[in-house]
Amino acid sequence: MSVYRAPMKEITFILDNLIDYPSHCEMPGFEDASSEMVEAILPEAAKFFEEIVAPTNWPANTQPAYLQDERVITSPALDGVYQQMVEAGWCSISGAQQYGGAGFPNVVDLVVQEMLQSANLGFSLLPMLTRGVIHALSLYGSDQQKDSYLPNLISGVWSGTMNLTEPQAGSDLSAVKTKAVPSGDHYLVSGQKIYITWGDHEQAENVIHLVLARLPDAPQGNQGISLFLVPKYLINADGSLGARNDVKAVGVEHKLGIHSSPTCTMAFGDNGGAVGYLVGPLNQGLKCMFSMMNNARLAVGHQGVSVSERAYQQALAYSSERVQGKVQGIEGRAPIIHHPDVKRMLMQMSALTEGGRAMSFYTIAAEDRSLHHSDPEVQVQNAQLVEIMTPLVKGWCTEASMEVTSLGVQVHGGMGFVEETGAAQHMRDARILPIYEGTNGIQALDFIGRKCLRDGGEGVKTLITVMQETLSIVTARQTDELVFLANSLENAISQCQDALDYVLATPEQASTVAYNFMMLFGNSLSYWLLARLAIAAQDKIDQGSDDNFYWCKISSAKFFASQILVRNGAYTAAITDASIITGEQIDKQLVQPGA
Ligand SMILES: Cc1cc2nc3c(=O)[nH]c(=O)nc-3n(C[C@H](O)[C@H](O)[C@H](O)COP(=O)(O)OP(=O)(O)OC[C@H]3O[C@@H](n4cnc5c(N)ncnc54)[C@H](O)[C@@H]3O)c2cc1C
Numbered sequence: 287m288s289v290y291r292a293p294m295k296e297i298t299f300i301l302d303n304l305i306d307y308p309s310h311c312e313m314p315g316f317e318d319a320s321s322e323m324v325e326a327i328l329p330e331a332a333k334f335f336e337e338i339v340a341p342t343n344w345p346a347n348t349q350p351a352y353l354q355d356e357r358v359i360t361s362p363a364l365d366g367v368y369q370q371m372v373e374a375g376w377c378s379i380s381g382a383q384q385y386g387g388a389g390f391p392n393v394v395d396l397v398v399q400e401m402l403q404s405a406n407l408g409f410s411l412l413p414m415l416t417r418g419v420i421h422a423l424s425l426y427g428s429d430q431q432k433d434s435y436l437p438n439l440i441s442g443v444w445s446g447t448m449n450l451t452e453p454q455a456g457s458d459l460s461a462v463k464t465k466a467v468p469s470g471d472h473y474l475v476s477g478q479k480i481y482i483t484w485g486d487h488e489q490a491e492n493v494i495h496l497v498l499a500r501l502p503d504a505p506q507g508n509q510g511i512s513l514f515l516v517p518k519y520l521i522n523a524d525g526s527l528g529a530r531n532d533v534k535a536v537g538v539e540h541k542l543g544i545h546s547s548p549t550c551t552m553a554f555g556d557n558g559g560a561v562g563y564l565v566g567p568l569n570q571g572l573k574c575m576f577s578m579m580n581n582a583r584l585a586v587g588h589q590g591v592s593v594s595e596r597a598y599q600q601a602l603a604y605s606s607e608r609v610q611g612k613v614q615g616i617e618g619r620a621p622i623i624h625h626p627d628v629k630r631m632l633m634q635m636s637a638l639t640e641g642g643r644a645m646s647f648y649t650i651a652a653e654d655r656s657l658h659h660s661d662p663e664v665q666v667q668n669a670q671l672v673e674i675m676t677p678l679v680k681g682w683c684t685e686a687s688m689e690v691t692s693l694g695v696q697v698h699g700g701m702g703f704v705e706e707t708g709a710a711q712h713m714r715d716a717r718i719l720p721i722y723e724g725t726n727g728i729q730a731l732d733f734i735g736r737k738c739l740r741d742g743g744e745g746v747k748t749l750i751t752v753m754q755e756t757l758s759i760v761t762a763r764q765t766d767e768l769v770f771l772a773n774s775l776e777n778a779i780s781q782c783q784d785a786l787d788y789v790l791a792t793p794e795q796a797s798t799v800a801y802n803f804m805m806l807f808g809n810s811l812s813y814w815l816l817a818r819l820a821i822a823a824q825d826k827i828d829q830g831s832d833d834n835f836y837w838c839k840i841s842s843a844k845f846f847a848s849q850i851l852v853r854n855g856a857y858t859a860a861i862t863d864a865s866i867i868t869g870e871q872i873d874k875q876l877v878q879p880g881a
Contacts, residue, residue, distance in 0.1 A: 682808025
């Protein structure tokens, strides 16, 4: 099985040059998160995830979770690992200090999350869902709920889940049927939820479910949905664990990937009703849940980056060892890494991964500024930026992860298709990413509809303007090595502008062109950020550095420009020629008579 090494140099370069971490940590609230502190803790994190968590990836994949006597049994490979992670404080790094967290910026937490996700994607979902619950409770919970639940959720002693989906309510949550009936100071919740990630397990002492449900007299549709907190074990007045609540897992799915994560069917209220507490205003549950989902969507986007990184590391190692064929200049049979087509695949894997990582870190840094910047106006601008970027990070990075992990299999040849190298596991694990937390089809509609058309394209124009600012910088420099940046960035900007003009002029086409529109912007923004990193690398070279790492940054951007950004032409053409999809003939071809 492949080893995993945290890409610390790459991440540090992003923190220094894209985020400007020394300034970032000067924002109010980050007093204890200085650059020196971060430099001290990240190598410790790398050691933990490389040595303790990464080796669990394969055995946990081969021993999926199962249900036994109403208990969810997770892989023995994970036993004790979660507890070590909690004790080391890796779950609570960005948690509010008021509730026992370390209070680090989200960008630092993202570094830790990437290591965890690369080390074991299915396992990483356990703290990820908990963070979503923390986020929702921090925004909408009462003071008493925050005091009772946040300390143990932030430390990781308790975990959290998100219960939206029901058999008839997937992408369309307006069909949620789970009921909540008022009963004294609480509600009695009953109904069935499906596909609930880490819905039940014994890694944490308690599981705190956030559940979407309706009151009996609630309006139909989205307006009548409220959010409830339903603990697995009720909490006594002194904070200790009390009686078992009326909620349990009644099934654990058999699935394509992420086998270490139990995906549960949850039954609420089979014995009279699970005790639940309202979170946020009545009938505003979807709004509250979306605050949690937006957070989770960014996390899922980065899962795409992380699984891509792991697949790339594995493919790179394999291609240096596997010997096949001859290559001019190499004596005897050559390691396959010397074949141009294998180089193409490896570079494609690394360029897509680096582009996604840059976009994800850029967005999370904006999230930090939206919460901590001293200027309220800057906070608002950054909150808007996060809104626009969220579907791109989720959609583009996870689409890229399917390509990267599939290339990882291809680099291995037949050894990729059989299970024993683990390359296939990365591909199977990545396949969920475009599906959950809102399918990528829904992300595309969100980007084009809510994030673009709703404000007449103003927010998206801001993104185009910031790309133009980089173009001015690079055009002014015209260093030999960076000349390519100017041309390709200029092209990408005009393609984005053309697509935006087209969509604004033909809003009735929006849902038809949404996917290609999302991919065009994801591609262009990833490239723009890689270009910024290439400029920073050139600066280091100009200052006299001969570190090959900086040349690698420039060649990644060049490779992206020449081999990936060129897809923009196809996205743009597909957008302006999309009427074929809405034509009558396609309906005749696809839709059965009477359907
Ligand atoms: C492993 C796993 C873990 C999960 N974890 C959780 C969890 O923890 N909590 C939870 O609540 N849920 C969870 N889910 C559920 C997940 O979020 C849903 O599967 C997802 O939202 C899609 O819903 P669906 O499966 O019903 O697909 P559907 O909604 O039936 O969608 C099927 C297809 O139709 C498309 N489609 C649907 N509506 C539209 C539309 N309006 N416009 C365009 N296209 C559309 C979709 O994009 C998709 O391609 C999980 C699912 C899985 C498989």
